[in-house]
Amino acid sequence: MAPDYRTLMHLLTDEKMAKRHHVLPGFNLSLGYTILYLSLIVLIPLGAAFLKTTELSFAEFWTTVTAPRVLASYKLTFGASLIGAFINAIFGLLTAWVLVRYTFPGKRLVDALVDLPFALPTAVAGIALTAIYAGNGWIGSLLEPYGIKVAFTPLGVVVALTFIGLPFVVRTVQPVLEDLEAETEEAAASLGANRWQTFRKVILPAIWPALLTGFALAFARAVGEYGSVIFIAGNMPMVSEITPLIIITKLEQYDYTGATAIAVVMLVISFILLLAINGLQWWSSQRNAKSAE
């Protein structure tokens, strides 16, 4: 009888385990809804894009995504995104530094406005940048005499992509810089390091993961950007035409498979970037956790 009782208890507890593993209520409901909503809005539609490309043979797919005009657009999109992200890494770090370390009149306003590219619709940014960087614009007219054309050239693409990536580096570096202990810098100073040595050997290593994360975020955002670019780019095939625009052009010509093939290439690159960013953020949080101990 005893063993029977035990098996019975086992069955009961096992069943109970499955039911009562979580004590707070709402786990099944919230997770179920999360997964359902995620699937309906994001996963299934994205899956549709991958499924659509199976209508093409690999050769057709390859020809579509490596057509000269498409290749030129990759070069522009990734090249300009990379340059924009670099500009943001350097000036974003500088901006974060100035905002954290120094005081100057209007600092709080400047700090708040850094997020403008998050909040300002891209189309507005696009026409505003075009207006000032065009040959007759406030800044464009100053550059024109030196033969520098910004609007309607690849340089314009860089300007737009710098704009939309601007907050990322500032906002990832800023909190890390704020948490940096003054003591480590004082220690460096007491050991005889000058300011530049302290920056290079003490401060920069500490903010490096955050800086890289911000760089990657700005780059990822720029790669997919459309709205702010198309106004200022001029959109000349082979010269100033970005990849998202090619997708739109193909859609307007009802070439859905062609558009989707290029979209899939961009999606794969975006996923890789997302994973890289997650890795970077993990690294950065590990760093911080270690220094907190």
Place this chain on the structure above:
Amino acid sequence: MSSTVSNLGHYQAKVARSRATSEPAWIRWSLIAIALAFLSLFLFIPLAAVFTEALRKGFETYIAALVEPDALSAIKLTVIAAVISVPLNLVFGVAAAWAIAKFDFKGKSVLITLIDLPFAVSPVIAGLIYVLIFGLQGWFGEWLIDHDYKVIFAIPGIVLATVFVTFPFVARELIPLMQAQGKEEEEAALVLGASGWQILWRVTLPNIKWGLLYGVILTNARAMGEFGAVSVVSGHIRGLTNTMPLHVEILYNEYNYAAAFAVASLLAFLALVTLALKTFIEWQSARSARTNEQSSEE
């Protein structure tokens, strides 16, 4: 007493920084100048340009551009898209954050990454995927025509695209916040006999209200301003499926700059309001975090 001492210590640390670990004034001011020049080129001047261009042809032209029927219908559609997509993503954000922050389960980090996915996807592709499903040649294309429903080149498509691009905002705000707050208060409420909904309404939501509002504001700003994704699914039918950003594009392409910038200035104003609210919320939540910290230290 103890607080005076620690404040004093803090003060001394600050003095020490300005001596041993700061830069000479000329370096400081040059760095500030460079940063401000950079921000001016890319932020301040473009922002100022929006409003100047909008008012270039006078205040009357400005107002006329805003009250014109096509502009009004664009404003209406933008508001509709936001009013539908913000609550949808709000509910999702709370549900996702509840599951992720209050429970342990396998695949949690994968789920968090998947929630981030729409951030990584180009808005143009966000529009494209819905065309593939609901468009004429899409999975449900024929069925939709047979039943006389319109998704693409109509309001539902615009809403869907908007929901996609603003998908992670609320969840991204709430997950770290709720993880940091832990689940002790919820457990306490549970032991005291509260039901799941009572815990949510009376304990959890009041604790995350600032984070929630923050997420809503960001979602709303992006929803009203989205261009690429909406552009793909809208069909640009004037007065019918044009949102404000699309209306700006059409006016601009018609060389009607003053009107384009007039509508754009409304959106820019919205962005400024968003930033102001955002700053206010950050200030509020920092303040409440500070009071909590202070009292737990003594």
Place this chain on the structure above:
Amino acid sequence: MSIAIRNIHKRFGKFHALNNINLDVPTGELVALLGPSGCGKTTLLRIIAGLEAADEGSILFHGSDATSRDVREREVGFVFQHYALFRHMTVFENVAFGLRVRPRKTRPSEAEIHRRVHALLELVQLDWLAGRYPPQLSGGQRQRIALARALAVEPKVLLLDEPFGALDAKVRKDLRRWLRRLHDELHITSVFVTHDQEEALEVADRIVVMNQGNIEQIGSPQEVYDKPASPFVYKFLGNVNQFHGRVHAGKAHIDTLALDIDGHHETDNTPAHAFVRPHDIEVLRERGTQPAFSAVVNYINAIGPLVRIELQRQDNQSIVEAELTRERFRELALQQGEAVYIQPRNVRVFLDVPN
């Protein structure tokens, strides 16, 4: 209400948090779960509350199986280590919460809620704080509000997780006396978790000493202190000197000494550890009739009612701690560096391989 804990097992992945735990808490008793961090005491408390589910075993409340009963139906009051007060509610609303969330049928009237909350706030002597918010309270005040909140639902069992863990030493002492008095007044069956032996010894009716997911000993404070059931309990409760040796025919052989011990008459030359409390180390100037080690006085700490002396044995240089009363210390007039004899009394041995 009595609590019976039967064969509880709990695992977190590969980690055995609780290993076949059996425990009875009689009605009205105040029991301490005592052990180092990670010993499973908090997990056990949370399983009793229903905040965690055991992998195996059952919990009985007043003889009836409560294992699958929902937290909300267990009628327990739980005081969290960090209080878990609702920070956006006033003190009054915190205490009233448990009454307000009841279904309309059983919810007391507003006037009744007021009466009961104020009665509880008076009980914890903090009625004047009713309108404040938790962040405005001191740690000790928050602790008492957390207790009032737990009591508001008239629990049959009160569970406290490290109730004084986050408080400073002075407040801790006051609060634990206060808790003891409160328990004597209310007589709710109570279980509290602590890692502080002094706290457990002072407050509890009974102490459950836990280590690595097992119960090492259950007993009154006197019992666990005077008759520790295992080397772990010996080391965990108070200071102790530890010697290595062998047990043979009722004697402990520690290096050159053969000491009398209780029992172990049949034991044949088995390796063992011997434990002697510092106050059971006799310090002598002359070698007496009893076996003793010769030692040198290393260090004397004469602060407080007891004089603590650190001695170094001359045979193997190991350190022995002794505690003397002030009278005895004066009598001996010890100086640092002096040679003395030390004689262990009340030796308890634990065989390395239990037979």
